[in-house]
Amino acid sequence: QKEVEQDPGPLSVPEGAIVSLNCTYSNSAFQYFMWYRQYSRKGPELLMYTYSSGNKEDGRFTAQVDKSSKYISLFIRDSQPSDSATYLCAMSGAKTGGGADGLTFGKGTHLIIQP
Amino acid sequence: DVKVTQSSRYLVKRTGEKVFLECVQDMDHENMFWYRQDPGLGLRLIYFSYDVKMKEKGDIPEGYSVSREKKERFSLILESASTNQTSMYLCASNRPFWPQYFGPGTRLTVL
Numbered sequence: 001q002k003e004v005e006q007d008p009g010p011l012s013v014p015e016g017a018i019v020s021l022n023c024t025y026s027n028s029a030f031q032y033f034m035w036y037r038q039y040s041r042k043g044p045e046l047l048m049y050t051y052s053s054g055n056k057e058d059g060r061f062t063a064q065v066d067k068s069s070k071y072i073s074l075f076i077r078d079s080q081p082s083d084s085a086t087y088l089c090a091m092s093g094a095k096t097g098g099g100a101d102g103l104t105f106g107k108g109t110h111l112i113i114q115p
Numbered sequence: 116d117v118k119v120t121q122s123s124r125y126l127v128k129r130t131g132e133k134v135f136l137e138c139v140q141d142m143d144h145e146n147m148f149w150y151r152q153d154p155g156l157g158l159r160l161i162y163f164s165y166d167v168k169m170k171e172k173g174d175i176p177e178g179y180s181v182s183r184e185k186k187e188r189f190s191l192i193l194e195s196a197s198t199n200q201t202s203m204y205l206c207a208s209n210r211p212f213w214p215q216y217f218g219p220g221t222r223l224t225v226l
Binding site: 032034036041042043044045046049088090103105106107108 | 213214219
């Protein structure tokens with residue numbers, strides 16, 4: 001079983017829809033959770049960063065962490081064509097908090113927002 | 116504003132050449148990382164450094180070495196490039212317990 005599972009997609013939705021992106025993980029030591037957005041041929045860009053369980057909202061983006069289910073989600077409201085990209089989840093353990101031992105990434109979900 | 120820069124966006128090299136990829140961050144971060152990203156395999160950690168002159172192997176260090184002589188600069192070296200090292204190379208940096216910030220990437224092609 002892979003440490004982090006993420007559906008690669010593609011996920012295609014019409015403009016204005018609410019998008020739900022998800023990752024599951026197996027390592028109960030993960031405490032720090034991130035979502036990155038990556039446009040084609042560019043580096044990943046940090047979108048959301050959360051510690052432990054709960055919700056965090058930033059504009060049209062909401063990140064949810066359910067540690068009991070080992071499940072994290074990213075919701076995008078009022079989706080725009082410019083949101084079309086690959087979304088990567090990433091996580092790390094409590095010892096380093098995403099520091100010196102790197103992050104464990106999902107393989108990314110390719111999202112397409114149709115105008 | 117966070118800034119991680121990489122020396123080249125695109126690079127084409129021949130098999131057997133020695134290749135240097137440079138990364139510079141201006142955020143005074145302690146930690147720096149090199150990843151490679153391949154379709155279907157995702158991001159994989161090659162090496163990381165938590166201090167000047169310190170380095171640790173990641174998941175796939177074979178065929179690579181690194182150098183960190185100054186806090187802001189982290190270099191990835193391919194001692195003898197091979198075609199299976201054709202990939203997108205991503206540098207990142209962070210402070211402990213904070214997210215990693217990535218550079219724009221270097222797309223390396225080895226012929």
